[in-house]
Amino acid sequence: MIHGFGFLSLSASLVLPWALTGLVQGERITESLVKDVRQSPTDQVMPLPSRKLISQSSxxxxxxxxxxxxDKNSGRTxxxxxxxxxxxANLTNxxxxxxxxxxxxxxxxGSGSVVSIRRSGRANAWIKYQAYPGHFPKIRHDTWNGILLSNGVSYIEIDGLEVIGNNANITLSYALSQKTNGSNPRxxxxxxxxxxxxxxxxxxNILNNKVNNCGGGGISxxxxxxxxxxxNTVFNNAWYSMYGTSGISFLKSRNSDNNQGYKMFVTRNRVYNNRNYVPWIQRGNITDGNGIIVDLSKQGANGAYRGRTLIANNITYRNGGSGxxxxxxxxxxxxxxxxxxxQQSPELSKKGQLYAGYSNDVKxxxxxxxxxxGKNVNSSYMNKNVTYNxxxxxxxxxxxxxxxxxxxxxxxxxFQNAPNGDFRLKGTSPAINRGYYWNDLKTDHAGNPRPAGGAYDIGAYEIR
Known part of the structure; x- marks a missing residue:
């Protein structure tokens, strides 16, 4: 297998002047194109913030x-x-x-995004985009992105929104007819x-959002x-893209400092029914549609990624690829x-519900x-220092x-009622008090304390 980060090689008619494809050779998952006019980036060195407290200026x-x-209003009330x-977004400081x-x-x-965020906050003064209390706003799009954060933006929080893609307006036959058309945002x-x-x-920070029905990735x-x-609740994504997308994906993470502690967090998400129906353009077959994937961090944007990633308390079910x-x-x-x-996709049977391949230092x-x-529940392939227990x-x-x-x-x-999505444990479950004491994890999927009893429970929920 060849592993690298290349660009889409198509005829001149498919070359996009504003969009990088981010395609990767080999068994991996990339994200759909980003199509917005680029501005000159402002790339400043930022101090490490506290992720627990976000303060604002007076x-x-x-x-x-x-x-x-x-939009002619003042926007102040x-x-x-x-x-x-x-x-x-154009006014925020x-x-x-x-x-x-x-x-x-x-x-x-012809906008490439409903919202393009390019103005940054600071370590002690994040910019927050939030649903008004008691409201349920919807961002609905048939373009490249519902929300795009790019061009060196930092200290941004998105909280409590629903982002809806274009899947309801696409048929599988149409999507298959577009399987080599990289310039189709629909x-x-x-x-x-x-x-x-x-x-x-x-x-x-991407918090408490509902992310669904995008032909490409859910959260990329x-x-x-x-x-x-x-x-976040992330579902029905990755159906129709030619780029082998997934529900939540991290690709080629970038080092902005030398911190080797936790820097990436994927926690307490409910991720389901994300899958590929269209073959990945570079392989010609179904490869991904995972619930959550960390991809090619060994080949990070500026060298192998040195920070740690915590994937904890998530519920992933009925995705096409691995959970x-x-x-x-x-x-x-x-x-x-x-x-x-x-592993709902019939083409995928060997990787398992949880998979690590060509990886190192994974617990x-x-x-x-x-x-x-009849399909593997797990898989460990060509790894070093990867521990399942x-x-x-x-x-x-x-x-x-x-x-x-x-x-x-x-x-x-x-489980209480798995067919209907209730993965809490019954009081007689053998998972109760049988887990390893993971000191860095203090709560469960519902935000309840861990451990609740003498030891950690296994799974996303802590019962007692």
Whole structure:
């Protein structure tokens, strides 16, 4: 297999002047194109912030956006709200907040994004885009991105929005007819793109959002650093793109400093029904559609990525590829997740619900791994220093011998109601108090304390 980061080689008619494809050779997952006019980046060295406390300056401004607003308004009150989020985004300064009220926010004309965020906050003054309390705004698009963060932007938080793609307007037959058309945003668009290829993007929080029905990726993180993806619901993405996309993906993470501690966080997300129906252009077959993937961090944008990535307390189910997938990556902890009946794509059978391949320094502990009959529940291929242990597998599971841990449990996990998406444990579950004490993980999928009893429970939920 050839592993690298190249650009799409197509006829001149498909060359896009503003978009990098980010295609990678080999078994991997990339994200759909980013198509926006680029501006000159401002790339400053930022001090390391506290991820627990985000303060604002005393001169911070709150802008309001409403589906019934007007961009000629001041945007300073609910009664004088802007109509577009972009209008507010063009005005923000460090510490500002954008509160978004009910309404649908769509791309217009030839715009490549509904919202393109290019203005940065500071370590002690993040810029926040939030749903107005009690409101449920929707960003709906048929272009390259619902929300794009690029050009060196930093200290940005996106909280409580719904981003909806174009899948409802696409048929599989149409998507297959476009399987070599890299310039079609209707099939290749991504919901939320964090794109640091042009200039380092870092310190980004994506929290409590609903991300769905994008033909390309759900949440795509390319060549970035210090990104937190927490408590999002990500579903029905990656269906129609030619780029082999997934629900949540990290590709070629970038070092913005020498910190070797946790810098990337994928926690408490519910990720389901993300899969590929269209072959990846460089392989000509179905390769991805994973729930969560960390891809090619060994080949980071400026050298092998040195920071650690924590993937914890996620629920991944009925995705086309793996529930959680690490390919040619390192320094990853996959802890206390629940992976259930992934590998729905018939073309994919060997990688498993949890997979690590060509990777190094990966720990896979305390996960419930419930597989499809006849397919591997896990897989460990061409790895170094990758450890599986304290995981629970159902009776009859096909377990890769290289991925078997001394403290694994073979038993029915006893979910409350898995067919209807309830993966909490019954009080008699063998997963209770049988996990490894993972000191860095203090809460579960619901935000409840870990451990609740004498030891950690296995899986995304802590019961007692």
């Amino acid at each position: 001169t911070a401004t709150t802008y309001y956006v409403s589906g019934s607003g007007n 609910t009664s004088s709200a802007f109509r577009t989020i972009q209008r507010a 460090p510490g500002d907040k954008v509160l978004i009220m009910n309404g649908e926010y769509k791309n217009t004309g 099939t290749n668009g991504t919901c939320i793109s964090i794109d640091g290829r042009n200039s380092s993007v870092r310190y980004i 993180v390319i060549s970035a650093d210090y990104v937190k993806i927490d408590n 959680i997938h690490a390919h040619e990556s390192e320094h990853i902890d996959i802890v206390n997740n629940t992976a259930y009946l992934n 896979i502990f305390n996960n419930i791994v419930y597989g499809v009959a 304290y995981n629970l597998y159902p009776n009859g599971a096909v377990i890769d011998a290289k991925a078997r841990g001394a403290n694994d449990i073979i038993a029915d996990p006893q």
